Amino acid sequence: MDIFANLSLGFQTAISLEGMFYALIGTLLGTAIGVLPGLGPVATIAMLLPLTYGLQPELALIMLAGIFYGSQYGGSTTSILVNIPGESASVVTCLDGHQMAKQGQAGTALATAAIGSFFAGTVSTFLIAGFAPVLATVAFQFGPAEYFSLMVLGLIGAIALAHGSMIKALGMILLGLLLGLVGTDVTSGGQRYTFGLSELFDGIDFVAVSMGLFGITEVITNAGASTDRNVLTSKLHGLFPDRQQLGRMAPAILRGTALGSFLGLLPGGGATLSSFTAYAVEKKISRTPGAFGKGAIEGVAAPEAANNAASQTSFIPMLTLGIPGNAVMALMIGAMMMHNITPGPEVATTNPRLFWGLIVSMWFGNLVLLVLNLPLxxxxxxxxxxxxxxxxxxxxxxxxxxxxSVNNSTFGILLLAAFGLAGYLLAVLGCEPAPLLLGFVLGPWMEEYFRRAMLIADGDFTVFVTEPLSAVLLALAVIILAIFTMPAVLRKRDAAFVEKEE
Amino acid sequence: MNIRLNRDLVSGGVFVAAGAAFAVTASGYDIGSASEMGTGYFPLCIGILLAVLGVFVIAQALRSDIGAESVNLRLRAVLLILASLLAFYVLLPILGLPLSTFITFVIAAKADPETPLTQIVAAGAGLAIIAYLLFVVALGLPIQAFPALLS
Structure with a gap:
């Protein structure tokens, strides 16, 4: 596997005039919407998804990826300057970033976030280039039983690492799977849960589901709630960190990158978990833990590097296995499906321009963030x-x-209203929307793999445990489930999340 | 509006109801056999699984000492946001994009009772113009721009 030949193909796609243009537009739009308080990456991507319909698939994905890390960076900006996290991954950036801003170092904090993100982005781009093809070759050995078990493991892993009640998250996944089955059954051609509505024959519109669950729900929750904000804008001079600050942030960025790259690979990992973990690690190994929460530069550098590294490495399981580790990746899969590309190990071989172009564009997008954001x-x-x-x-x-605009039909607006309301009521009940979206995306595939595995095994359910690889994957899922439902671990997990949210 | 409810108990109930509804509907479809699954096989399984899980959630809620908690249902926001969405659904084919945008914006904005009406009207008008220029003129979406009577 010649990684450099591949990367150069990627460069040709991404660094073409069009590729650069859409990466630039995506990053800028993403940042612009991401800085708006209360709009996280999921809502931002769902909202901007329609803009990419008309594009070629590789350009659409390049733009969406740009929107994704742009919105994440925008969230950090809001955290530092207003102390309101735009999204959960920047909650920790608030802690020290906003303190730095209060001490007149807003510029330095912003620059630290940008430099940390850029470094992490560069490293994880190479990791994706190196790892993804290897994982794809492994994935080619998978049969339907293995894929089914892998999806079970992915879903269980995603809820174990995400927060909130695990058993309710499991329920939300199942609900999502069922909603994903609405529409025409591909194998038999029969209609399911469509009740004669022709608008539902192609399934429930993905954009309406994600926009309803993440956009409208958010609006209902926050509209009219008092929002006192004071933006710290007065002291924006002195963008660049001095030598002493550079010395403190460099090792923190390295650690954050390493941690984030690893955690991004795990289902449910992604940006939030890794930024929290990176912050905790920095605090633990610091010689002056007391400085954290009072404007420690390490407390900005490490989580920012970690969340950027993780949001990029989480593309690896999505691109090679078709398994979304978090809600953003579920959206990316939805976007790929709209362009008739099925994520999986074949993408790198059948669509090398898209695959490598996307990877290189990530690095380019990070460069755009670094170069443009500080002046802007x-x-x-x-x-x-x-x-x-x-x-x-x-x-x-x-x-x-x-x-x-998805189908040029107003029916989607009814779905939007229904999912907005349902999302709000479920949120009131303490049920998180992210697992539902993961289940929704995976539903049709899980059925397909289940069906094929059973067809091959002639209706023998034990096939999932007699095939060694599948058995291992399922065993892992059971172990994770067992560990995370043990009362002792549960308490620790709750405590960890409570501490983080303070 | 504040109501008291036991979140886990109600969530469990929702899971049971949804699982049962999906499973019962699926049982009306062609089920087939394990080796040749029909349309209803997989949803029937998942529906039953969800209902069983719901029972489990209910049982857990009954055993736990966390009872009913006071929950603030944001009734004003819920109703106005839903109304604004339905307004867009109904009005778009009749009035076209800019006018529907304006009306939807105004209804939604009233979810915050303290925003002055003049501000809402000004911002709504601005957004209506931007929406027209961006989606109709620049992006050329096949979307109706003006009231049906006029065109």
Missing amino acids: IRIWIKLLSAPYRLLFPAIVVVACIGVY
């Missing part, structure tokens, strides 16, 4: 001062137009 910071500040009371009705309108 004043524009981002203008945006993040936008009052939420006028922002949320605009989100509602944009969601409507986006959902309409």
